[in-house]
Amino acid sequence: MRATIKDVSREAGVSIKTVSRVLNNERYVGAATREKVLAVVAALNFRPSIAARSLAGRRSWQIALVCDNPSPHYVYEMQTGIRDRCDVDGVRMIAQPYDRGSDRLMSEIEGLIDATHVDGLILTPPVSDHAQVLELLTERGVRFVRVSPGSAPALSSSVYIDNESAAAEMTRYLLSLGHKRIGFIAGHRDYATSRQRQAGYAAALGKAGVALDEALVLPGDYDFASGSAAADRLLALSDAPTAIFAASDDMAAGALASAHRRGLSLPNDLSVAGFGDDSLAGYVWPPLTTIRQPVRKLAWEAADLLLAPEDAPAEQRELAYELVVRGSTAAV
Amino acid sequence: MRATIKDVSREAGVSIKTVSRVLNNERYVGAATREKVLAVVAALNFRPSIAARSLAGRRSWQIALVCDNPSPHYVYEMQTGIRDRCDVDGVRMIAQPYDRGSDRLMSEIEGLIDATHVDGLILTPPVSDHAQVLELLTERGVRFVRVSPGSAPALSSSVYIDNESAAAEMTRYLLSLGHKRIGFIAGHRDYATSRQRQAGYAAALGKAGVALDEALVLPGDYDFASGSAAADRLLALSDAPTAIFAASDDMAAGALASAHRRGLSLPNDLSVAGFGDDSLAGYVWPPLTTIRQPVRKLAWEAADLLLAPEDAPAEQRELAYELVVRGSTAAV
DNA sequence: TTGTACGCGTTATCAA
DNA sequence: TTGATAACGCGTACAA
DSSP, rough: OOOOHHHHHHTTTSOOOHHHHTTTSOOOOHHHHHHHHHHHHHTTOOOOOHHHHHHHOOOSSEEEEEEEOOOHHHHHHHHHHHHHHHHHTEEEEEEEEEOOOOOHHHHHHHHHHHEEEEEEEEEEEEEEGHHHHHHHHHHHHHEEESOOOOOOOGSSSSEEEHHHHHHHHHHHHHTTTOOOOEEEOOOOOOOOHHHHHHHHHHHHHHHHTTOOGGGGGGOOOOSSHHHHHHHHHHSSSSOOOOOOEESSSHHHHHHHHHHHHHOOOOTTSSSEEEESSOOOTTTSSSOOOOEEEOOHHHHHHHHHTTTOOTSOOOOEEEEOOOOOOOOOOOOO | OOHHHHHHHHTTTTTTTHHHHHHHOOOOHHHHHHHHHHHHHHHHHHOOHHHHHHHHHHOOOOEEEEEOOOEEEEEEHHHHHHHHHHHHTEEEEEEEEEETOOOTTTHHHHHHHHHOOOOOOEEOGGGGGGGHHHHHHHHHHHHEEEEEESSSSSEEEEEOOOHHHHHHHHHHHHHHHTOOEEEEEOOOOOOOOHHHHHHHHHHHHHHTTTOGGGGGEHHHHSSSSHHHHHHHHHHSSTTTTSSHHHHHHHHHHHHHHHHHTTTTOOOTEEEEEESSSOOTTTTTTSSEEEEEHHHHHHHHHHHHHHHHHHTTTEEEEEEEEEEEETTTTTOO
C-alpha cells in the first residue's frame, strides 16, 4: 500500500541509492536523473519513512519542543512557530511538555532522546536554565537552542527579548501617567524572565527617584489564579497601589478580575498592565495594556537556529518587544 | 552512548529475543528471567528505539492527534488528555494541526501516515466528518477514533457529549430568566457540533412556544472576532435581543466585549452565555455562564478507545456536560 | 521457556 | 555520476 524507495527506484529505472541521493539533495546526480526521480516521487506520493531514516542515517528529521505550560496560548504559539519553520525543511516537531519540579524531568528527556533519536531540542524557560538538563544534552552530543535563557549565553544558540528593558519601559509608562505606588506581581522564581522583569521594574523606579516599597512586590506563578490572589492582597493594603504591573498577561487578567470583584471602577480606580503574548487583549475588560512578546517569531527563530548546519557557530538572536497601550491603564 | 537491546541482553545474560519478550509483555518468560531483565533495563536506563520498533514490528507505539484550532485552550486540553492516556501504555502522541479548507489536507494526512507509521489517529471536528479523510483511513487500514462526529456513528469508535440537549438546556435556562428574545451565534457550518447546538436552541424555543426569529441567528466562526462582530450586529437591531447564546466560549467572550464597547451595563442590559471548555470563565467580565464540555476527558477516552485491542468492536462513549451558571446572565 | 536467522526501509561506505 | 552491499535496532517466524 505504502510506496517505498524501492518502488520509486524501479519506476524511475535507477538504483535505490540514487533515489536516496535526490531525496537528500546530495551532489553528483545528473539533472535529468534528478527530475525523473522527483517526478516519480510525486506521482507515487512517496514519503520517506522517518523510522528507517533515523535508523540508518545520522539524522532523524525530527526535533522536539520541551515546553512548560505558562499558558495554553504560549504553548500553542511556540508549537506553531516551530512547526512553520520545520515545514520548510520537511522536519517534524515532537511536542514534549513537562512539569517543572517533576523529579522525572531528567529521565523524561533522556527517554525522549533515546526513543525518538531527535536531532535537537528547543528548551523554553525554566528548563532553558536547568543545569542538569543542559549538561546531559552536552554530554550526549544533542544540539539544543534555548528560549529566553538567564545564564551561560555562550553555551548554545538562543533567542530572547530584552525583558529587563521592556519591564523598565512599562514601568516608566505607568510613572508617566502619574502613578507613584505601582504594585508588581512576579512570576515563579525559577524563571529567569521573571527575575529580569522584576529587575527592570526596580531599575525604572530607582531612576525616577521613586522608593521601592517591598510591600508592593508579591510573588506569583504566571497564572490567572496567582495573579488574582496577589492582587487581592495588594488591594487590601491600607495604602493600596494605584497601578499593578504583572509579569504575565494571565496574572494581569487575574488582577483585573480581582478589581472587578471588589467593585472598583476600572481603569479609574486601578491601572493594570501585563507582559506576554497579548492573547488576552480583547477578552478582558478593560482591554489590557501590555508588553507584547513575539512568541511565534521567537519560536520560528529558535527552530531556524536548530536547523542550521552542524558547523554553524552558536548564535544569539534578540527580538523586539512592543509596548501596547490600551484601556486598562489611566492617568491618576 | 545510547543503550541498545543488545547491551541489555549481554548484561542480563539472556538472548536479545528474551529481552524483547519482556519489553512487550509476552508470555513464556520465566519470572526470574523477567525480573533480571527489568533490573538491567532500569539500570541502563534503556528505552527501545521507536524507529527500530516501527520498522520491525506491527506497531509504531505512536498515535497522532489531527486537530483543527478552535482555540489554543481546546488544542491544549486535547493534547493533554490524550498524552495522559498514552503515558499509561508508553505510547507517544504526535500533534498534527491542520487548517480546515486547506487543499493539502489529504496529502498531509497521507504523509503523516506514511512518514510516521502511526498506529492510529484521533480526529477532531470538522475532520471527524470529512468523508475523503475517513475513506482514506479505512482504505489504508489505519485505525481512528472520532471526537464529536456528526455522521456515520458506526464507522469508528467515537466520543462526544450530547450537544443538542446541552444547547437546549442552556436555552431553557435563559428562557427561565424571562428572556424572550435570545440571539444565537453559530459556529462554522462545517462543524457538526455547531449545527447540533443550533438545533438544540431552536428545539427549546419551539417547546417553550417562543417563535424563532431568523434575524436573531447569525453565523460565526467559533472565534472571538466573529463572536464580537455578530454581537455588534445583534445589538444594533432596533429590537435587539436581551440575551445572547453563543455556540462557543470564545464567541461569547466576543459578545461580552461588544457589549462593553457599547457601554452596556452587564449583565443587566444583556445576558451572555457560551459553550465550550470553560477556559475563559474568570478572564471575562462578568464571569461567563456556559455549558462546560469536558475536553480533556473526551480526549482521554478517545485515546483509550484508540489504544484498545485490535479486535475490540467500535464503541461510542457519551460524556456528561454541565451547565455552569455565573454572573453573565441575569433575569430580565 | 528460550534462542537463531531474517527482514523492515533507509543511509553509509566503498567500488565502479 | 552511479550502483552494490552492509549496516541501523528491533520484532517476527520458526526451531530447539
